[in-house]
Amino acid sequence: MTNKNPQKLGMIARRKQAIDQYITVRKVRSQEIRDYFASEGESDPERLAAQKARDQEFLRSLKKLGIGFIIFLLFYAILKTALGLW
The missing domain is CATH 4.10.220 (Light-harvesting Protein)
Known part of the structure; x- marks a missing residue:
């Protein structure tokens, strides 16, 4: 993902970049939650x-x-x- 200057991007490109960032953050959070609850051994x-x-x-x-x-x-x-x- 490129981190271009948001003021040089068009409206659609800024929206797409915001959605891509949101998806990335959600994936990371869900992976952390899965790793936390899938841990083996004693809780x-x-x-x-x-x-x-x-x-x-x-x-x-x-x-x-x-x-x-x-x-x-x-x-x-x-x-x-x-x-x-x-």
Whole structure:
């Protein structure tokens, strides 16, 4: 990839250069993430603690969603009963 002066490039060339740079950065980041999670051997304690924290947060959000759904079903059943739509 060439690093030409952006002011000497046309609009399309500047846009293409910006897209190429974005793609390159995304490829490097995704490769770093793949390398990090594909490492063999024992996982480092920080990563295990972070994974456990993410799991706990997911369970809390799932619990909130379940409680909200049950409340909705109760409200729906009471409303249908009150209106005599059963």
